[in-house]
Amino acid sequence: MPFVIEKQQLNALSATVSDVHTNAVVAMGECPGGRCGNNCSGTCAWSPCTNLCAATSH
Amino acid sequence: MQEAKIQRNPGSITLTLTDACNLRCSYCYEHHKSTNRMSFETARDILDRELVNTDMESLTIDFFGGEPFLEFPTMKRICEYVWSRDWDVEYKFFVSTNGTLVHGEVRDWLAGHRESFWVGLSYDGTPAMNNLNRDRSSDEIDLPFFASNWPTQGIKMTVSRETLPNLAEGVRFLHEQGFSVNCNLAYGPDWDSGHWNDVLQSQLMELIDFYVENPHIKPCSMLSMEIPYVAVADRLEYTKWCGAGTNMKVYSPDGTCYPCHFFEPMAVGKEMAERSLTIDFANAAQLKDRDCDGCILMPICPTCYGSNFAATGDITKKDRDLCALTKTMAMANSYLWYRLLDRYDDDELGINRERRKLLTDGIVAIQDGFTNDFKTLG
Numbered sequence: 001m002p003f004v005i006e007k008q009q010l011n012a013l014s015a016t017v018s019d020v021h022t023n024a025v026v027a028m029g030e031c032p033g034g035r036c037g038n039n040c041s042g043t044c045a046w047s048p049c050t051n052l053c054a055a056t057s058h
Numbered sequence: 059m060q061e062a063k064i065q066r067n068p069g070s071i072t073l074t075l076t077d078a079c080n081l082r083c084s085y086c087y088e089h090h091k092s093t094n095r096m097s098f099e100t101a102r103d104i105l106d107r108e109l110v111n112t113d114m115e116s117l118t119i120d121f122f123g124g125e126p127f128l129e130f131p132t133m134k135r136i137c138e139y140v141w142s143r144d145w146d147v148e149y150k151f152f153v154s155t156n157g158t159l160v161h162g163e164v165r166d167w168l169a170g171h172r173e174s175f176w177v178g179l180s181y182d183g184t185p186a187m188n189n190l191n192r193d194r195s196s197d198e199i200d201l202p203f204f205a206s207n208w209p210t211q212g213i214k215m216t217v218s219r220e221t222l223p224n225l226a227e228g229v230r231f232l233h234e235q236g237f238s239v240n241c242n243l244a245y246g247p248d249w250d251s252g253h254w255n256d257v258l259q260s261q262l263m264e265l266i267d268f269y270v271e272n273p274h275i276k277p278c279s280m281l282s283m284e285i286p287y288v289a290v291a292d293r294l295e296y297t298k299w300c301g302a303g304t305n306m307k308v309y310s311p312d313g314t315c316y317p318c319h320f321f322e323p324m325a326v327g328k329e330m331a332e333r334s335l336t337i338d339f340a341n342a343a344q345l346k347d348r349d350c351d352g353c354i355l356m357p358i359c360p361t362c363y364g365s366n367f368a369a370t371g372d373i374t375k376k377d378r379d380l381c382a383l384t385k386t387m388a389m390a391n392s393y394l395w396y397r398l399l400d401r402y403d404d405d406e407l408g409i410n411r412e413r414r415k416l417l418t419d420g421i422v423a424i425q426d427g428f429t430n431d432f433k434t435l436g
Contacts, residue, residue: 001389002393003262003389004425005393005425010425013396013418014418016399
């Protein structure tokens with residue numbers, strides 16, 4: 001798998017945000033699972049879902 | 059005393075104006091095309107009902123087919139009818155098209171109504187890729203017309219086995235034309251081979267290199283998974299993936315209402331279409347594929363209830379062939395964000411510190427999950 005990141009690099013990345021605290025579930029209010037109540041996030045295989053998603057500015 | 063907060067969502071009313079199409083695309087899921095057409099009177103009666111007393115916040119009136127521009131006179135008459143009256147709900151018109159009939163009068167009419175009538179174009183990458191998938195139609199489609207009139211509307215790019223080896227080239231081409239790109243693997247083909255996963259990995263790596271060099275371009279949908287969800291997968295309730303059967307209503311030419319266009323007789327045949335009318339889409343928990351219990355990718359793994367139903371008769375059962383490819387996409391998303399966060403600051407990426415933290419947690423969760431084949435819950 002070409003996308004694997006070394007543990008050491010991951011730890012270094014995490015360290016850069018160790019002082020940031022978020023309520024992740026609350027913070028993720030945007031699409032997916034956002035305004036329209038769906039979470040297709042443009043990954044739906046067919047129009048019109050995908051197109052509607054863009055058209056309603058999610 | 060606090061008032062109860064009532065959430066009202068946008069909805070869509072799809073009018074399938076015709077079961078006919080002027081193209082024969084290689085991956086088309088509409089296996090029962092016919093000459094059925096929706097009459098103006100049928101459409102008018104539907105909209106007279108749906109645009110009054112709706113519980114939706116707003117409605118998109120979507121014209122669908124087949125190729126809906128085969129019925130342009132009816133489409134135009136419906137729009138003029140709706141525009142001539144006051145309604146209880148905000149609405150806009152939308153059409154999903156292959157673009158081949160957008161010339162002359164159609165083109166002039168669309169340009170004149172571009173603020174209230176949106177157009178979504180299906181086009182599969184470079185002209186050569188589009189020709190391969192979509193019946194040699196590229197020369198008949200005026201891409202700049204669509205890009206200039208609806209610049210924020212993404213283009214719909216379906217990826218077949220024949221075009222996957224050129225995925226990156228196709229996405230870059232469409233970005234160069236000014237489109238954001240909603241791309242997905244075609245449902246239906248047999249993707250169950252390590253070969254396709256190898257090809258996908260190679261193509262996604264090419265795209266990642268492109269997006270890292272061009273951070274102002276919104277990545278295509280394959281590389282826009284909402285990865286922060288993975289870090290909190292154990293705290294999320296399963297939510298319905300799309301609006302099928304709830305926010306979406308799809309009317310076939312005879313005026314029958316289906317959960318989405320995939321359940322129409324044109325797609326799955328009359329018998330299965332009738333069976334779909336008894337399915338309850340309101341209870342999200344019952345729509346979950348139980349074989350996916352414990353997988354941390356559940357919140358970002360796409361499903362299509364209609365495709366599942368057509369293939370297995372069960373709306374919950376995902377295509378297992380796509381499982382390995384979805385895991386590859388999740389890893390690619392984590393890798394893209396790792397490189398972006400490592401190279402650019404928040405302002406350059408247009409994010410804040412909280413978003414950086416959420417993305418970082420998502421990256422770590424996916425990378426950790428990879429060593430356990432993503433089955434890390436419960």
